[in-house]
Amino acid sequence: MATVDSRERSTAVAPQHDVPRGGVVDWLTTTDHKKIGILYLVSAVGFFVLSGLLSLVIRAELAAPGLQIVGHQEYNELFTMHGTGMVFFFVVPTAIGLGNYFVPLQIGAPDVAYPRLNAFTYWLYIAGGLITFSGFLTAGGAAAVGWTGYAPLSLNTFSPGAGVDLWIVGLLVSGVSGILGAVNFIATIFGMRVPGMTMFRIPIFCWNILVTSGLILFTFPVLSAAFAMLYIDRQIGGFFFDPGAGGDPILWQHLFWFFGHPEVYIMILPFFGVVTEIIPVFSRKPVFGYSGFVFATLLIGGYSLSVWAHHMFTTGAVNNPFFAATSMIIAVPTGVKFFNWIATMWRGRISLQTPMLFSVGFLFMFLIGGITGVFLASPPIDYHVHDTYYVVAHFHYVLFGGSVFAIFAAFYYWIPKISGRLMNEGLGKLHFWLLIIGFNMTFFPMHVLGLNGMNRRISDYSAASGWQPLNILATAGAGILAAAVTVFLINFFVSMKKGEPAGDDPWGGYSLEWATTSPPPPHNFHRIPPVHSERPVFDDRGGRPRAGADGKPGGRRSG
Amino acid sequence: MSTKQRPILAAACVAATLSACVPEPADVQGESVERLYNFFFIVAAVVFVLVAGLITWSLVRYRAKPGDELPKQFDRNLKLELTWFAIPLATVVVLFVLSAQVLGEVNAESTNPSVTVGVEGFQWGWRFIYEGSGVVVIGDATERPEIVLPVGQPLTFNLESADVVHSFWVPRFLIKRDMVPGQQNSLSLTISEAGVYRGVCTEFCGLLHSKMNFVLRAVSPSQFEGWLDEQRTIDGNG
Amino acid sequence: MVEELRFFLRIAVYLVVIGTIYWFVSYEVAGTVLLLFGAVGTGFFVVAARVSFQPKVPEDLVPRPPRTGLRRMAGVLGRYFAFDGEHDMGGEPAAAPLALEEEGFPESSIWPLAAALAALLLGLGLVFGPWLWIPGLALGASSTWGWLTQLTA
Numbered sequence: 007m008a009t010v011d012s013r014e015r016s017t018a019v020a021p022q023h024d025v026p027r028g029g030v031v032d033w034l035t036t037t038d039h040k041k042i043g044i045l046y047l048v049s050a051v052g053f054f055v056l057s058g059l060l061s062l063v064i065r066a067e068l069a070a071p072g073l074q075i076v077g078h079q080e081y082n083e084l085f086t087m088h089g090t091g092m093v094f095f096f097v098v099p100t101a102i103g104l105g106n107y108f109v110p111l112q113i114g115a116p117d118v119a120y121p122r123l124n125a126f127t128y129w130l131y132i133a134g135g136l137i138t139f140s141g142f143l144t145a146g147g148a149a150a151v152g153w154t155g156y157a158p159l160s161l162n163t164f165s166p167g168a169g170v171d172l173w174i175v176g177l178l179v180s181g182v183s184g185i186l187g188a189v190n191f192i193a194t195i196f197g198m199r200v201p202g203m204t205m206f207r208i209p210i211f212c213w214n215i216l217v218t219s220g221l222i223l224f225t226f227p228v229l230s231a232a233f234a235m236l237y238i239d240r241q242i243g244g245f246f247f248d249p250g251a252g253g254d255p256i257l258w259q260h261l262f263w264f265f266g267h268p269e270v271y272i273m274i275l276p277f278f279g280v281v282t283e284i285i286p287v288f289s290r291k292p293v294f295g296y297s298g299f300v301f302a303t304l305l306i307g308g309y310s311l312s313v314w315a316h317h318m319f320t321t322g323a324v325n326n327p328f329f330a331a332t333s334m335i336i337a338v339p340t341g342v343k344f345f346n347w348i349a350t351m352w353r354g355r356i357s358l359q360t361p362m363l364f365s366v367g368f369l370f371m372f373l374i375g376g377i378t379g380v381f382l383a384s385p386p387i388d389y390h391v392h393d394t395y396y397v398v399a400h401f402h403y404v405l406f407g408g409s410v411f412a413i414f415a416a417f418y419y420w421i422p423k424i425s426g427r428l429m430n431e432g433l434g435k436l437h438f439w440l441l442i443i444g445f446n447m448t449f450f451p452m453h454v455l456g457l458n459g460m461n462r463r464i465s466d467y468s469a470a471s472g473w474q475p476l477n478i479l480a481t482a483g484a485g486i487l488a489a490a491v492t493v494f495l496i497n498f499f500v501s502m503k504k505g506e507p508a509g510d511d512p513w514g515g516y517s518l519e520w521a522t523t524s525p526p527p528p529h530n531f532h533r534i535p536p537v538h539s540e541r542p543v544f545d546d547r548g549g550r551p552r553a554g555a556d557g558k559p560g561g562r563r564s565g
Numbered sequence: 566m567s568t569k570q571r572p573i574l575a576a577a578c579v580a581a582t583l584s585a586c587v588p589e590p591a592d593v594q595g596e597s598v599e600r601l602y603n604f605f606f607i608v609a610a611v612v613f614v615l616v617a618g619l620i621t622w623s624l625v626r627y628r629a630k631p632g633d634e635l636p637k638q639f640d641r642n643l644k645l646e647l648t649w650f651a652i653p654l655a656t657v658v659v660l661f662v663l664s665a666q667v668l669g670e671v672n673a674e675s676t677n678p679s680v681t682v683g684v685e686g687f688q689w690g691w692r693f694i695y696e697g698s699g700v701v702v703i704g705d706a707t708e709r710p711e712i713v714l715p716v717g718q719p720l721t722f723n724l725e726s727a728d729v730v731h732s733f734w735v736p737r738f739l740i741k742r743d744m745v746p747g748q749q750n751s752l753s754l755t756i757s758e759a760g761v762y763r764g765v766c767t768e769f770c771g772l773l774h775s776k777m778n779f780v781l782r783a784v785s786p787s788q789f790e791g792w793l794d795e796q797r798t799i800d801g802n803g
Numbered sequence: 804m805v806e807e808l809r810f811f812l813r814i815a816v817y818l819v820v821i822g823t824i825y826w827f828v829s830y831e832v833a834g835t836v837l838l839l840f841g842a843v844g845t846g847f848f849v850v851a852a853r854v855s856f857q858p859k860v861p862e863d864l865v866p867r868p869p870r871t872g873l874r875r876m877a878g879v880l881g882r883y884f885a886f887d888g889e890h891d892m893g894g895e896p897a898a899a900p901l902a903l904e905e906e907g908f909p910e911s912s913i914w915p916l917a918a919a920l921a922a923l924l925l926g927l928g929l930v931f932g933p934w935l936w937i938p939g940l941a942l943g944a945s946s947t948w949g950w951l952t953q954l955t956a
């Protein structure tokens with residue numbers, strides 16, 4: 007095959023400065039997108055564990071009526087910081103970490119467009135996380151206003167103390183991080199693709215990162231503005247949200263949710279992308295309906311800007327039919343994705359190794375979460391289930407069942423590339439089953455609890471309510487989830503020490519990251535295969551599946 | 566793996582069908598909501614069984630075996646893709662139209678309510694003011710208020726907040742409405758079944774949000790009048 | 804129009820349309836402003852960035868016969884809004900406009916970390932007082948200077 011387009015990576019790379027390789031200083035001053043990606047992923051998992059521990063205390067408290075473990079105030083801090091930690095400091099940074107590591111590789115670039123800016127966004131994220139969580143160290147405790155921070159509750163009158171101020175400032179700082187990161191991704195994807203890689207040959211993962219970055223660009227500034235206004239109200243005598251002085255609490259909700267709803271798509275779109283990478287490879291087929299995926303992603307991104315007030319149906323202050331219509335329509339492109347995923351698997355040759363196992367789990371769990379979302383989009387139904395555990399169930403199905411399952415899929419798929427070592431399949435399967443069983447035990451009962459009247463964000467409930475049995479089930483499930491995550495962490499550390507070498511392409515992948523070593527060299531590629539389709543590595547193999555030494559299609563060892 | 570997944574799916578379906586219903590509505594408007602919810606549930610169940618079934622089928626039928634060759638590499642089919650765009654679109658249009666209809670019924674304000682109750686939420690209790698009769702019922706986190714209302718007559722609740730955003734919800738009514746400071750919301754409904762119902766605040770409002778509950782007793786109109794008279798003599802009301 | 808710009812143009816048009824519909828169904832100011840300002844900002848970007856994204860027309864592009872009526876309208880719409888790779892007039896990056904020179908990447912830099920530390924101090928200072936944000940400002944100024952003047956390669 008002619009290699010007219012292949013670009014030999016010459017040695018004309020920037021001369022190496024005298025920096026220590028791999029030491030602390032190297033990691034603190036790196037501008038290499040791969041190292042920054044690793045930093046993001048490790049930090050994000052750290053926040054996952056931290057926020058997860060908070061949720062374990064929540065579940066322990068809710069297992070029985072009466073306050074056994076924490077008081078009301080502490081409980082309110084727990085669910086606030088659990089939500090904040092997970093949304094802002096775990097899910098989105100994981101997406102950014104994966105994007106950081108793999109977008110340049112997948113488009114054949116040597117790095118992102120703005121490497122120092124890239125490093126800056128990481129350290130800003132850490133600064134933001136430290137500021138936000140430092141509320142726990144203050145006398146008044148951390149913010150206790152819910153991750154949504156509704157006014158007037160979040161104003162000074164009702165939430166005095168530094169906790170909320172630190173929460174605001176920390177999120178402002180990490181918001182800037184997100185915006186700059188989005189700029190970087192867009193510039194990279196638009197400007198640094200290797201010749202031959204048109205926009206319609208980039209992997210779907212890159213498309214999803216692109217649309218996610220667009221959403222971040224549109225909505226993080228709105229959140230930052232809202233936070234600035236809240237800060238002004240709290241500290242400088244403003245009254246944007248204080249009805250007593252002529253302000254409007256509903257304005258906060260508009261601003262917050264204009265950000266907040268696209269935020270949940272920011273939290274899922276990159277992981278749709280991950281799953282769209284994994285399913286074709288493990289089905290031995292090309293992605294079905296590439297254009298359809300692009301179309302659907304663009305539609306979801308665009309529509310998500312016009313659905314926000316479905317979170318406000320019960321306020322009596324918004325046009326319910328408008329938002330019901332837009333919110334229901336957004337289910338359609340998501341459905342297209344589902345059918346395209348199924349069509350990708352259809353008549354393929356599916357091997358259920360851990361990346362695919364988690365992707366399939368994602369499909370089932372997100373299906374449920376997506377369906378309950380359509381219920382919530384109907385105002386009369388929402389009038390019943392809004393602000394109940396039904397909503398808690400819904401968003402955990404899409405965020406945990408969706409994003410987190412896909413995150414683990416991404417980890418099993420890509421950690422071999424990042425580290426050069428395969429993760430243990432047996433432990434991976436154990437992790438999967440513990441996770442899916444624990445997850446459903448924890449969150450499925452919450453649908454029932456919500457329908458039957460259990461409202462959200464309550465530190466306690468009465469014995470007479472009859473809610474205890476399902477709450478005990480949920481708490482038991484949470485324990486199993488903790489075990490699942492522990493198994494994953496053990497697998498990770500053991501595999502890093504003793505895992506089998508992965509080789510360049512353990513899975514028989516299609517996109518350019520599989521054309522280089524595991525881990526890649528500093529400048530990413532020694533040789534980039536020519537790009538004539540959206541599956542350059544597959545084409546480079548002559549359109550053959552990679553057969554492993556064990557003869558299994560999709561084989562785990564490279565030749 | 567596939568044979569292990571089937572029982573899990575089956576159990577999930579059974580669980581969902583058995584338990585994920587709305588409580589029996591105690592108001593007229595709630596009955597429309599219940600019908601809507603049940604319709605949605607049927608559609609959801611069909612969608613779930615269809616999609617989950619297709620996924621499961623692919624996993625079973627197209628599992629790779631050692632020595633397999635590369636399968637046919639098809640990657641597009643315009644007709645299929647348009648179909649699975651159009652059918653979900655038509656489905657959500659139907660769901661939307663039905664929702665809009667029920668929304669109109671639920672939000673219809675009584676032109677001539679028999680009883681109008683001003684409901685004021687505050688951190689962390691309730692003040693219920695029976696307009697026209699001067700009866701006021703107040704309760705808080707330490708002592709839950711209990712209000713009495715007549716069955717079968719149109720009622721209007723005028724909802725206000727004294728401080729932060731609260732929300733008024735009697736789960737058996739299947740309808741909630743927020744109480745936003747600086748804004749008056751109203752909720753009209755007709756109770757259809759006598760009984761004792763719990764009510765909660767369902768918008769996080771601070772420290773004792775979990776304790777901001779109330780009890781609503783629905784009785785016959787004559788019993789309600791009796792209760793009202795009783796209340797008027799207590800505490801110098803009216 | 805290259806796909807990179809079409810990406811933003813579609814969003815701008817959608818926001819104008821939905822923002823207008825939203826205004827007339829709700830007369831709600833905040834949401835309308837957010838949607839329409841989003842459209843304005845995006846539209847501005849598309850106009851301003853056209854210069855950087857001139858497509859390169861490959862020599863072997865077969866000229867199409869002129870079309871009339873609906874087909875012509877569809878063609879024009881497709882040129883500006885379609886997401887079909889076959890009509891992508893220039894997404895092929897032969898000389899990608901934003902590509903950096905190979906020697907352009909600084910291998911390492913202390914300035915991102917220093918600037919983030921400045922942000923940390925500034926942020927905490929907003930809550931706890933000038934004894935934090937004044938040093939934060941100083942560190943911020945010096946790391947900005949250091950960043951801008953760091954020689955690459």
